[in-house]
Amino acid sequence: MNLRQLQYFVRIAEVGNITRAAEQLNVAQPALGLQIRQLEQELHADLLLRHSRGVELTEAGKLLLERARRLLQDVEEIKREFRGVSGHEQEMLILGLTPSIMLQIGPDMLxxxxxxxxxxxxxxxxxxxxxxxxxxxRGELNYAFAYGTDEPRPGVERKAILIEELLFVRPAVDTPLPESLTLAEALTHDLVQAGERDMVQRLLKSAAEKYTLNLRIVYEAQSIPAMRTLVVRGAASSFMPYGTAVEEIRAGKIAVQRISDTPLTRTLYLLKPSHAPVSRHQDAIDSFLDTIVKRLLESLGPLARRVGASAPNR
Incomplete structure (x- = not known):
């Protein structure tokens, strides 16, 4: 048994699908399957139940997932502690970002x-x-800026930072479009969205059910570049954050409209482990994280506001 096998197993358990796990880990699927089979042989237990939709954990798999997560967190904690032992070495800050944030301000952050x-x-x-x-x-990050509407996760502290309005993006046309449209009007279009685990799709489904509207998701793509390409080619429209399509918007390759009656919004949280040790450079890190928020607010303009601030003018 080795740490790599445990990392592979945890990722498969979390996504519930060996193919998707292989893509995320950048590992060939046969090689990933072999590692799991070797792990099962080592433990003399079946860890996964394989079926047409993916995999499910056996009782032994559930037990291993709990232990493996704890072990991997301990390993990352040891690495962090020893990185700070030598005063000659720089402390490492591992920060997680969504693709939309990276597109908007990634270079500025560096x-x-x-x-x-x-x-x-x-x-x-x-x-x-x-x-x-x-x-x-899993202890792989020190902080993360992540969007979500789910309940708090065990072992993770979260602080609401800002609320962002999602945009309706559609193929570019020669004639000017109204700045906004109703949700019902937007949902008459064929849509491309990410999978069911994606927060935007969950928001869409919730709004459609609430207002008894039809939802025409004709394409699902886990790849954001693929989603943008379908919109640029005129195959579908989509609901996206501004940052996800910022380059195509600025280049005029796609058109954007705001939702006038029931705008869809998402909340950005700053996440960190509940029991993370205080850094030797905590003041500098806190200042840097605050700078990220300020840059995001500048980039999003009227589409975002700090949590607790009044809603932006439409």
Whole structure:
């Protein structure tokens, strides 16, 4: 048994599908399956029940998942502690970001880190919100900026930062479009969205059920670039955060409209482990994290507001 096998097993358990886990881990599926079979042979127990929709954990698998998560967190804690032993080495800050945040301010963040945290080395991890939360639980991140509407997760502290309005994005047209439209009007279009675990799709389904509207999701794509490409080609429209399509919006490759009657919003949280040790450079790190929030608010303009602030003018 080794740590890599445990990491692979945890990722499969979390996504419930060996193929998706292999894609996320950047590992060939046969090699991933072999590692799990070797782990099962080592423990003399079946860990996964395989079926057409993916995999489920056996009782032995559930037990291993609990122990493996705890062990991997301990390993990451040991690494963090020993990185700080030598005063000659820079402390490492591993920060998780969603793709939309990375597209908007990723390069600026790297420059800000140099100035704000000269004694801290910044490592950025880009993943969807639910993936960032899971990585934080495994002890792979120090902090994460993640969107979500779920209940708090065990072992993770979260602080609401800002509320962001989602946009309706559609293929570009020659004639000017109204700045806004109703949710019912937007939902008459064929849509491309991410999978069912994606927060935007969950918000859409909830709103459609609440107002008894039809939802026409004709394409599902876990790849954000693929979603944008379908919109640019005119195959579908989508609901997206501004940052997800910022380059195409600025280039005029897609058109955007706001929802006038029932705008869909998401909340950005700052996540960190509940029992994380205080950094030797905590003041600098806190200042850097606050700079990220300020840059995001500047980038989003009227589409976002700090939690507790009044709603922006439409």
């Amino acid at each position: 420059l800000d880190a140099k100035q704000t945290m000269p004694n801290v080395s910044l490592s950025l991890v880009e993943e969807l919100s639910y993936g960032l939360a899971m990585s934080l639980e």
